[in-house]
Amino acid sequence: MSASGWNDVGDDPLTGLDDVPWAELQHSYGMADDVPGHLRAMRSGAWEGRYPPDVRLADHIVHQGTRSQAAVYTVPFLVRMALDPRLVNRHRFVGLLVAIAIGLDNNHLPNGYDPREDRAYLANLRGEADKWAQWIGEAADDEQRKQREESWAQVLIDAEAVVRCHDAVREALPELAVLLTSDSPELRAGTANLLAWFPESSGTSIPLLKAFVADEESPGAAATGVVTLGLLGDPATVPFVARYLDSPIVELRWASAFALTRFGIAGPAVVDVLTEVVAHPPAKTGTMSFLSGSYSGLAAMALAGTSEATTLRAVDAMLAGLADCTGVEGFDDGYYMAQTLFTLIFPGDPDEPPQSFADLNSAQQCVVRFVADREEAAWPSDAMDALQRWKVPTRHADLRVYTGIAEAGQ
Numbered sequence: 343m344s345a346s347g348w349n350d351v352g353d354d355p356l357t358g359l360d361d362v363p364w365a366e367l368q369h370s371y372g373m374a375d376d377v378p379g380h381l382r383a384m385r386s387g388a389w390e391g392r393y394p395p396d397v398r399l400a401d402h403i404v405h406q407g408t409r410s411q412a413a414v415y416t417v418p419f420l421v422r423m424a425l426d427p428r429l430v431n432r433h434r435f436v437g438l439l440v441a442i443a444i445g446l447d448n449n450h451l452p453n454g455y456d457p458r459e460d461r462a463y464l465a466n467l468r469g470e471a472d473k474w475a476q477w478i479g480e481a482a483d484d485e486q487r488k489q490r491e492e493s494w495a496q497v498l499i500d501a502e503a504v505v506r507c508h509d510a511v512r513e514a515l516p517e518l519a520v521l522l523t524s525d526s527p528e529l530r531a532g533t534a535n536l537l538a539w540f541p542e543s544s545g546t547s548i549p550l551l552k553a554f555v556a557d558e559e560s561p562g563a564a565a566t567g568v569v570t571l572g573l574l575g576d577p578a579t580v581p582f583v584a585r586y587l588d589s590p591i592v593e594l595r596w597a598s599a600f601a602l603t604r605f606g607i608a609g610p611a612v613v614d615v616l617t618e619v620v621a622h623p624p625a626k627t628g629t630m631s632f633l634s635g636s637y638s639g640l641a642a643m644a645l646a647g648t649s650e651a652t653t654l655r656a657v658d659a660m661l662a663g664l665a666d667c668t669g670v671e672g673f674d675d676g677y678y679m680a681q682t683l684f685t686l687i688f689p690g691d692p693d694e695p696p697q698s699f700a701d702l703n704s705a706q707q708c709v710v711r712f713v714a715d716r717e718e719a720a721w722p723s724d725a726m727d728a729l730q731r732w733k734v735p736t737r738h739a740d741l742r743v744y745t746g747i748a749e750a751g752q
Contacts, residue, residue, distance in 0.1 A: 355385065355419060355422030355423045355425075355426050355429075356378075356381060356382065356385055356419055356422070356423075358418075359378050359381060359382075359419060360378065362378075362415050364376075364377050364378060364412065364415075367410075367411050367412040367415060368410055368411040368412060368499065369402045369403045369405075369410040369411070369412040369413070370401070370402055370403070370405035370408060370410055371402055371405075374402070374403070374410075374411075374412035374415075376402070377399065377402065377403065377412055377415075377416060380395050380396075380398055380399035380402070381395075381399065381416065381419050381420075381423075383395035383398075384396050384399065384423060384434075384435070385423060385429065387429065387430050387431065394431075394434070396431075396434045396435065396437075396438050399416070399438065400438055400441055403416060403442070404438075404441045404442055404445060406446070407441070407445030407446035407449060408445065408500070409442060409445060409500075409503045409504050409507045410503055411499050411500075411502075411503050413442045413503060413507050414442070414503065414506045414507045414510045416438075416442070417439065417442060417507070417510040417511055417514065418510075418514075420435045420438055420439055420442075421435075421439070421514045421517060421518060423435045424436050424439070424518060424521065424529075425517060425518070425520070425521070432521075432524075432526065432529050433526060433528040433529040433531070433532040433628070436518070436521065436529065436532040436533055436535075436536055437532055437535075437631065439511050439514075439518075439536060440532075440535060440536050440539065442507045442510075442511055443507060443508050443511040443512070443536070443539050443540075444508065444539045445504075447539075447632060447633060448633055448634075448678070450539070451632065451633055451640065451643060452600070452603070452604070452640060452643040452644055452647070453573075453604070454538065454539075454541065454572075454573035454574070454575060454604070455538075455539045455541070455573075456541065457505075457508050457540075457541075457542065460501075460504045460505055460508065461505055463501060464501045464502060464504070464505050467497065467498060467501050468498075474494045477490060477494075478490045478491055478494060508539075508540075511536075511540075512540050512542070512543060515536075515537065515540060515543055515546075515547070516546070518533060518536065519533070519537070519546075519547070519550055521533040522534065522550060522551075522554045523554075527558075527559075527560035527562070527563045527628075527629050528563075528628045528629055530554070530558065530560070530563050530629075531560065531562060531563035531566045531567075531628075531629040531630065531631065532631060534551060534554060534563065534566045534567040534570050535566055535570065535631050535632060537550075537551060537570055537574075538569070538570035538573040538574060538632075539573075541574050541575060544574040544575075544576055547570075547574070548571065548574060548576055548579060551567050551570055551571055551574075552571070552579070552582055554567050555567040555568055555571075555582075560627075560629045561591050561592075561593040561594065561624070561629075562593055562624075562627045562628075562629030562630040563629040563630075564591075564593070564594060564597075565593035565594055565596060565597035565630055566597070566629065566630050566631070566632065567597075568583055568586055568594065568597035568598055568600075568601050569597045569600055569601055569632055569640075571583055571601055572597075572600060572601025572602070572603075572604040572605070573601075573604060575604060575605070577605060580602070580605055580607070583598050583601045583602060583605075584598060584602060584607075585598075586598035587599060587602070587611055587612065587615065588611070592618075592619065592624050593624050593630070593637070595615045595618075595619075596615060596616075596619045596623075596624070596637055596640075596641060598615070599611075599612045599613075599615035599616050599619075599641070599644065600616070600640055600641065600644045603616075603644040603647055603648065608647070608648040608649065608650075612648070613645070613648055613650045613656075616641045616642075616644055616645040616648070617645065617650075617655065617656055617659045618659075619637055619638060619641040620638050620641045620642050620645060620656075620659045620660050620662075620663045620679070621658075621659040621660075621662040621663050622662075622663075623636075623637035623638040623641070623663065623675070624637050626671070633674070633678060634674040635674070636674045636675045636678050636679075637675075638663045638667075638675045638678075638679055639674065639675055639677075639678030639679055639682070640678075642660055642663070642678065642679045642682040642683065643678070643682055645659075645660075646682050646683075646686045651686055652686065652687060652705050653705075654704055654705060654708065657683070657687065657705045657708050657709065658708065660679055660682075660683045661683075661708060661709070661712045663675070663679055664676055664679050664680060664683070664712070665712075667679065677722055680721055680722050680725045681722040681724045681725055683709065683725075684709065684721070684722075684724065684725035684726075684728040684729065685724055685725070685728050687705050687706055687709050687728075688706065688709075688728035688729060688731065688732045688734070689728075690731070691731050692731070692732055692733075695732060695733040696732060696733065696734075698744075699744050699745050699746065702732075702734075706732075707745075710729075710734060710741065710744070710745055711745050711747075713729075713738075713741060714738070714741045714742045714744070714745045714747050715747070717738075718738045
């Protein structure tokens with residue numbers, strides 16, 4: 343089934359839904375015979391329980407970013423629903439298409455997505471079929487042989503699903519691009535986000551994005567378009583992107599600075615903007631959805647790739663931003679910022695682990711003292727792993743003694 347526009351199949355965007363052999367397709371929880379119910383609930387806009395149907399469907403077909411065999415078959419229906427002006431919250435359908443195309447975006451930020459890597463992996467797998475057959479043939483008994491056959495089949499199914507999902511969404515881009523001019527800023531922004539993950543289609547999407555950014559009234563949506571231009575990576579867009587670096591609108595300054603770092607441009611003006619946003623990000627809105635809408639998280643990622651990343655100025659800015667990440671609203675910002683900061687300031691394995699707090703450099707001392715000053719907190723595992731590699735205590739009470747804030751036994 344191709345991803346045709348909803349009005350090409352009559353009034354119902356789910357026409358043909360029951361023709362798909364869902365019970366023969368896999369998703370993360372088994373066979374996919376429950377997918378039609380989720381899609382129908384999405385069309386109706388009504389549901390019972392805590393989670394909306396698009397979230398429940400995503401949990402099944404792209405669980406934690408893993409694209410399942412069934413996911414590709416939902417694409418035509420999601421495209422039609424996204425294009426159907428009678429439906430509400432259509433940006434949610436576009437967001438699910440992003441997840442189907444690439445999985446979790448934090449796995450591809452701040453650099454963007456290159457589909458050639460997944461295609462090469464699939465080609466290599468297919469090229470190794472004889473090796474897998476030999477491995478299966480060397481099984482000790484029928485039970486082990488069956489397990490190995492199933493393992494090989496699943497590896498191949500999963501790799502094929504990744505490529506097929508991305509290709510299916512890419513084929514629908516010409517139809518979906520019209521949503522850049524929709525009445526909903528969330529839908530316009532979501533569509534701009536979607537275009538970021540298809541560099542092979544950039545020749546068509548870049549002119550559309552430039553026109554979109556130039557005309558867009560929503561700061562978050564316009565910023566999304568600028569970030570997308572950076573992720574697509576065409577150097578010809580640099581002059582257009584750079585014009586927003588001194589914009590009076592903070593979202594556009596942030597987007598320009600982030601995008602310019604993707605082209606290796608990280609002069610003082612770019613660093614100034616990134617430092618500003620890391621410490622004092624714009625308020626989150628539904629019109630910027632990269633990295634769960636975390637302006638500061640993306641700014642920290644971009645800043646980490648510059649030569650100024652480990653200066654006390656940059657570290658102080660990230661710590662100031664972390665200090666403001668409180669409650670549920672600040673969870674994503676705090677998670678991405680801490681993950682970036684800790685692994686940046688405590689990179690790899692030290693040649694000689696520090697023997698004491700005094701042996702750390704100034705930036706490391708600032709970070710460790712900040713953690714010791716906080717109440718007990720659930721820091722990202724990557725952050726704690728970085729401290730452990732440097733032989734820095736991770737238990738809060740021990741860390742307070744290590745920094746000299748408290749004495750042993752207090």
